[in-house]
Amino acid sequence: MRILFVGDVVGRSGRTAISQYLPGMVRDWSLDLVVVNGENAAGGFGITESVYQELLDAGADAVTLGNHAWDQREALVFIERAPRLIRPANFPRGTPGRGAALIEAKRGQRALVVNAMGRVFMTPFDDPFAAVGNELDACPLREAADAIVVDFHCEATSEKQGIGFFCDGRASLVVGTHTHVPTADHQILPGGTAYMTDAGMTGDYESIIGMQKEEPLRRFITGIPSGRWEPALGPATLSGVAVETDDRSGLALRVAPVRVGGRLAPALPGFWAG
Structure with a gap:
């Protein structure tokens, strides 16, 4: 399978990049599965x-x-009729x-998509390792799913690496979101998980984590909030990761970063x- 995961879409600028670039990627790369993190897609905060x-x-x-x-707030209601919208399992x-x-x-394959949220430097919800493990046990790779993508929404690099090794050999891709900065450590782990x-x-990216610079800078300098954080409105970079899996095992054969447009x-x- 050919899988594209797209990192946190921030506001109108991010949505414009999705509409501008994603349809062509689906067509030109013959993508089988596209997963997009949309938690900042509506005005920088949440989703409608x-x-x-x-x-x-x-x-x-x-x-x-x-x-x-x-x-x-409408997400609390419409998520029940949105079967492809996935909130953290923990x-x-x-x-x-x-x-x-x-x-x-897109071609009839079965894909399990799992979302979980870290606890280090974040709200300490239920154990994400147990939550992800339960989902992987309930729908094993190769037996019940042709591919498995885990989006771990997390602040700490160490916790993200931990979930990667925890899932190694049981998922096609484990990818972190939340910090809004692409890392250079794309790899295939020893067990075959990208x-x-x-x-x-x-x-x-002419912003502070996607927000217009003035208010965050003012808070850093003075410690005093004086306005709302607003999404930056310049040209966006579509950022993510591409993975090709083995059809027999569901594990990764190749992985590469994706960055298109913007700065x-x-x-x-x-x-x-080609």
């Missing part, structure tokens, strides 16, 4: 039903969330929605060229 549909219409097969899942019992979904990919500590954001140096998966 119309934005969720916009991401699907552009080519996403599943949309994952994170700590801003409920910043747009949210408390009774939280609306689902933490994993077995979806049909891994990247953070996919980066799909947003304007960052471009990066394309050369193994899909």
Whole structure:
């Protein structure tokens, strides 16, 4: 399978990059599965039903969330009728929605998408290792799913690396989100799972983690909030990671970073060229 994971879409600029670049990627790279993190897609904070549909219409097969899942209150309601919208699996019992979904990919393959949230320097929800482990046990790679993608929404690099090795050999891809900066450690772990500590954001990088610079800078300098954080509106870089899996095992054969548009140096998966 050919899998593309797209990092945190931030505001209108990020959504514009998705609509501009993603349909062509799906076509030109013959993608089987596209997973997009959309937790910052609506005005930089949360997601709405119309934005969720916009991401699907552009080519996403599943949309994952994170700590801003409920910043747009309507998400608490519409997530129940949005089967491809996936919030962290380790949210408390009774939280609306689902933490994993077995979806049909573009050519009929079965793909399990799991979302979880870290606890280091974040709200200490339930154990993410146990939550992810339960989802992998319930839908094993090769037996019940042709591919498995785990989006670990997490602050600490060490915790992301830990979940990578915890899932090694049981998932096709483990990728971190949340910090909005792409890392250079894309690799295939010893057990065959593709891994990247953070996919980066799909947003304007002339910013502070996707937000207009003035208010964050003012807070750093003075310690005094004086306004809302607003998404930066310049041209966005679509950032993510591409993975090709073995059809027999579901494990990764190749992994590469993806960066298109905006300010960052471009990066394309050369193994899909032509």
